[in-house]
Amino acid sequence: MSDYAKVVVPGTPISKSNFKMVSKEGRFFLPKNTGSYSDRYDVYESTIALLARAQNPGIVFTDALIAVLKVFYKSEKRHPDTNNITKSIFDGIEKSGLIINDAQVTRLVIEEYYDKENPRFELELYKESQFNLDFTVYRRETPIEVKNYEPPANTKGKISNKLPAKKKAVEEDLKDKKRCEVCEKPLKNGNFISGNGGRTLICKDCFAKLR
Known part of the structure; x- marks a missing residue:
């Protein structure tokens, strides 16, 4: 019985998070055979x-596995978020019957590369009973060029503008609401005990625990 397998699939991986679930009779599923992009x-x-x-x-693997996933983007x-594509990949691997359940993958290493001419992913599966995984993080002798990331295009200019206003609203909300001295939760009308001339307020739940 084999203790190793390799799968190579051409094209840029698709993230499952990009597709909406459809509700039908209280159940949820991914749409298919609709003739639309969702397929x-x-x-x-x-x-x-x-x-x-x-x-x-x-x-067919039935025991625990070590997985090494190399993604080559165009x-x-x-490109998609690398941490979001693993679900779609392992759903397909499980559907193939190569593994019984994607929960078998107990150790996963993901590496990101770029190949304009041949985008793809390469997945290697190793039986954990036969293989071990070791890796080292070390400081480079010569630093490479810094790769800076920006917010998604549809959120640029929105995040920075919203944060100050949101922060101010939260601060005003905290200032206006009376809070329990113990759990710090907002106090509702009549749901607290006051003491020390009204300077100490404790919600009835916390007061019951203190008694």
């Missing part, structure tokens, strides 16, 4: 499943 995730998941099975015929500036 894209279901198609991608099926593509992963087909390639994973074709590249690893006869392999563009360094525009």
